[in-house]
Amino acid sequence: MNLIAVSNLxxxxxxxxxxxxxxxxxxxxxxxxxxxxxxxxxxxGKSTLLHILGFLDAATGGEYRxxxxxxxxxxxxxxxxxxNEKMGFVFQAFxxxxxxTVLENVKLPLLYSTVKESEWNGRAMKAIEAVGLGHRAHxxxxxxxxxxxxxxxxxxxxxxxxxxxFADEPTGNLDSKSGQQVMEILQKLNEEGHTIIxxxxxxxxxxxxxxxxxxxxxxVESDEVVNHRRAANHFIK
Amino acid sequence: MTxxxxxxxxxxxxxxxxxRSALTILGIVIGITSIILIMSLGQGAxxxxxxxxxxxxxxxxxxxxxxxxxxxxxAAQVFSDSLKERDLEALxxxxxxxxxxxxxxxxxxxxxxxxxxxxxxxxxFGSTDLIAKIFDxxxxxxxxxxxxxxxxxxxVVVIGSKVKEELFGSGEALGKKIKIKNRSLxxxxxxAKKGQVSFFNFDEAALIPYTTAQQYIFGIKYFHRFIxxxxxxxxxxxxxxxxERTLRNEHDITNPEKDDFFVETQADLAARLSTVTDVxxxxxxxxxxxxxxxxxxxxxxxxxxxxxxxxREIGLRKAxxxxxxxxxxxxxxxxxxxxxxxxxxxxxxxGAFSFAASVVLTRVFELAWVFTLPFSAVAIGVAVxxxxxxxxxxxxxRQASRKSPMEALRYE
Numbered sequence: 001m002n003l004i005a006v007s008n009l010x011x012x013x014x015x016x017x018x019x020x021x022x023x024x025x026x027x028x029x030x031x032x033x034x035x036x037x038x039x040x041x042x043x044x045g046k047s048t049l050l051h052i053l054g055f056l057d058a059a060t061g062g063e064y065r066x067x068x069x070x071x072x073x074x075x076x077x078x079x080x081x082x083x084n085e086k087m088g089f090v091f092q093a094f095x096x097x098x099x100x101t102v103l104e105n106v107k108l109p110l111l112y113s114t115v116k117e118s119e120w121n122g123r124a125m126k127a128i129e130a131v132g133l134g135h136r137a138h139x140x141x142x143x144x145x146x147x148x149x150x151x152x153x154x155x156x157x158x159x160x161x162x163x164x165x166f167a168d169e170p171t172g173n174l175d176s177k178s179g180q181q182v183m184e185i186l187q188k189l190n191e192e193g194h195t196i197i198x199x200x201x202x203x204x205x206x207x208x209x210x211x212x213x214x215x216x217x218x219x220v221e222s223d224e225v226v227n228h229r230r231a232a233n234h235f236i237k
Numbered sequence: 238m239t240x241x242x243x244x245x246x247x248x249x250x251x252x253x254x255x256x257r258s259a260l261t262i263l264g265i266v267i268g269i270t271s272i273i274l275i276m277s278l279g280q281g282a283x284x285x286x287x288x289x290x291x292x293x294x295x296x297x298x299x300x301x302x303x304x305x306x307x308x309x310x311x312a313a314q315v316f317s318d319s320l321k322e323r324d325l326e327a328l329x330x331x332x333x334x335x336x337x338x339x340x341x342x343x344x345x346x347x348x349x350x351x352x353x354x355x356x357x358x359x360x361x362f363g364s365t366d367l368i369a370k371i372f373d374x375x376x377x378x379x380x381x382x383x384x385x386x387x388x389x390x391x392x393v394v395v396i397g398s399k400v401k402e403e404l405f406g407s408g409e410a411l412g413k414k415i416k417i418k419n420r421s422l423x424x425x426x427x428x429a430k431k432g433q434v435s436f437f438n439f440d441e442a443a444l445i446p447y448t449t450a451q452q453y454i455f456g457i458k459y460f461h462r463f464i465x466x467x468x469x470x471x472x473x474x475x476x477x478x479x480x481e482r483t484l485r486n487e488h489d490i491t492n493p494e495k496d497d498f499f500v501e502t503q504a505d506l507a508a509r510l511s512t513v514t515d516v517x518x519x520x521x522x523x524x525x526x527x528x529x530x531x532x533x534x535x536x537x538x539x540x541x542x543x544x545x546x547x548x549r550e551i552g553l554r555k556a557x558x559x560x561x562x563x564x565x566x567x568x569x570x571x572x573x574x575x576x577x578x579x580x581x582x583x584x585x586x587x588g589a590f591s592f593a594a595s596v597v598l599t600r601v602f603e604l605a606w607v608f609t610l611p612f613s614a615v616a617i618g619v620a621v622x623x624x625x626x627x628x629x630x631x632x633x634x635r636q637a638s639r640k641s642p643m644e645a646l647r648y649e
Contacts (some may be wrong), residue, residue: 056556056643077560084558095553099253111242112558156557 001068003195004030009062011048022048024218035190037198037209045218050199054087054166055079084112088157092169094149096141103137106155113160127155131185147178154185164195171205183208247570261539262579264532269583269618271525276614277591279518285606286510290503296470298477298502300463305499318459319497327487334479336472341367343462344450350443351416352404359400359443363450371464374439379411379426387446395426399440420453473502533629540572540633555642565638572630573623580622584615
C-alpha cells in the first residue's frame with residue numbers, strides 16, 4: 001500500500017452560487033520514501049491539492065487515502081492528531097512565532113502531541129541539529145535570516161518524526177543560495193527515509209525531486225521521473 | 238495538551254502584547270475597584286453604626302412613642318405624646334416588669350445656650366443621673382446632678398467639653414450660670430471628651446434633670462423616650478413583653494395593632510440599620526456592576542481583534558496538530574487571565590482607596606471608623622472578574638477555534 005493514493009480527486013469552490021472548479025480529477029500515488037515534486041503555474045490548483053493532501057481541507061469528489069485511510073475515517077480531533085504525528089509542514093512564509101526562540105518554535109508540535117515533556121528538549125535539539133542550527137537554538141526567530149528561518153521550519157516539521165513532509169514553495173521567499181541549502185536539507189532527509197512532497201512553480205527547484213507531477217488547470221499534465229536530478233552537495237554548515 | 242501548557246501558551250499570548258493587554262483590562266480594573274471600594278466602605282459604615290449601637294449596651298431597651306413606622310409614609314406617626322409620667326411609674330413597679338433593672342425617661346431638643354456674650358447651639362438632654370451609666374459617659378470636672386435634683390426640678394446642668402470650650406473658653410465653668418430659654422442653669426459638671434456615642438455627640442450636649450427640662454425648657458408633660466435596662470441580657474424578650482403589656486394596660490389598648498408606642502431592642506435596631514446599609518451597598522454594587530459589563534465588552538472587542546490579527550498563528554497551530562479545543566482553551570484562558578489580573582489589580586486598588594478613606598474618616602472627621610476588606614468582597618471580585626472573562630471570552634475563543642487552518646495560513 002502506497003502512503004498516498006489519490007484517485008479522480010476534484011475540488012470546487014462555491015461563491016455566490018457560482019462553482020469554480022480548481023481540481024478536475026487528479027489521480028496519482030506516492031510510495032513511502034519517495035521525493036515527489038508537484039509543479040505547476042500559479043492558479044493550477046497545486047496549493048489546493050497540497051491542502052487536501054495535508055488534511056487541511058476536504059475534497060469535493062474522488063478519493064484521497066493517506067496511509068490507507070480517508071479524512072472521513074477520522075473525527076476532527078483525530079485529524080488534528082494525524083497532522084501532528086504523521087505530517088510535517090513547511091510553508092513559503094516560514095510561519096514561525098517571531099518572538100519565540102528557535103527551540104520554542106521547534107517544540108510547538110510537541111505541545112499538541114502525546115510525547116512526554118521530558119523528551120521535548122532532546123527531540124527538538126536533535127531536529128535543530130539535523131538542519132545545522134544547533135548554535136542558534138536560543139535565538140529568537142525574528143533574529144534569523146530567511147534561510148535560517150526556513151531551516152527552523154523544517155526542524156519543526158521533523159520534530160515529531162512524521163511519515164511525510166509537505167513543503168509548500170519552501171524556497172519562494174529565499175535567495176538562490178539559501179534556497180539551495182534548504183533543498184539540500186530536504187534531499188538529505190529523503191535519503192534518510194522521509195517521504196517528501198514539494199510544491200513549486202519552478203522547474204529548477206522541482207528538479208531536486210526524484211519525480212515531478214505537473215498540474216495544469218486542475219489536471220495532471222505529466223508525471224515523470226527526473227532523469228537529470230540536481231546533485232545534492234552534501235552537507236552545509 | 239496539558240492544562241499547564243495551555244496556561245503557559247496563553248500567558249505568552251497575553252505577555253506578547255503588554256500595553257494592549259493593559260488597556261484591555263482597564264475597564265475591569267475600574268469596575269472591580271468600584272465594587273471593592275463600595276463593599277469595603279459599606280461594611281465599614283455598618284460596623285461603625287453597630288459599634289455605636291452597642292455603645293449603649295446590649296441590655297438596653299428603648300420605648301418610643303407613636304406607632305412603629307412600617308414605611309416611609311409612616312414617619313409622621315413617630316411624633317406622639319403617648320408616654321407620660323404615669324407610664325413611667327407603672328413600668329417602675331416590680332409587679333409589672335419584674336426583670337427591669339433600671340429605667341430612665343428622656344426628653345431632648347435643641348436650643349441656644351448663653352453665657353455672657355457667648356452663645357452656642359446645644360443639644361439638650363433631659364434625663365436622670367442614669368444617663369451616665371447607660372451611655373457610658375463621665376464627668377471630668379464637678380459631678381452629675383442627683384436624684385434630689387431631678388425630684389426638685391433643680392436648675393443645674395452638666396455640659397459637654399465642646400460646650401465648655403465655646404462658652405467659657407479656657408476659663409472656669411463650674412458654678413457659672415448659663416441661660417437656656419431664659420432659665421439660668423448652674424453648671425455642676427463638665428463631661429470628659431467622648432465624641433460620637435450612638436448617634437449622639439455628648440461633647441455638644443447639655444444634660445439637665447428631665448423634670449427641669451419638661452417644665453422650664455420644652456414645656457411638655459410627656460417623654461420622648463424611655464430607656465430601660467433589663468437585669469440580664471437573657472431577660473430582654475421577657476422584659477419587652479412585660480413593658481408592652483404594662484403600657485397597653487395603661488393606655489387601654491386591647492389590639493396590639495393599635496399600639497401608640499413601640500419597643501425596640503438593640504438587636505432590632507442593629508438589624509434594621511444593617512438592612513439599610515446592606516440595601517444601599519447592594520444598590521451601589523449593582524451600579525458598579527454595569528461598568529463591569531462595559532469592561533467585559535471591551536475585553537471581547539480586543540479579543541476579537543486579537544483573533545483576527547493572529548489568524549496565521551491559529552492556522553499554524555492547527556496545521557501542527559492543535560485541535561479546536563486546544564485553540565478554544567488558549568484564547569479563553571487568555572481572556573480569563575486578562576480579567577483575572579484586572580480583578581486582582583482592582584481588589585488591590587479598591588482596598589487601597591478604602592484604606593485611604595478610612596484614614597481620612599478617622600483623622601479628619603474623627604469617626605471611630607475601622608478599615609475592613611470583607612472576604613466576601615474579595616471573593617466576589619475574583620469570581621466576577623474571571624466570570625466576565627469566561628462570558629466575554631467565549632465568543633472570540635470560539636471564533637478562533639473555528640478558523641480553518643488552510644484559510645488561516647493563506648491570510649496575509
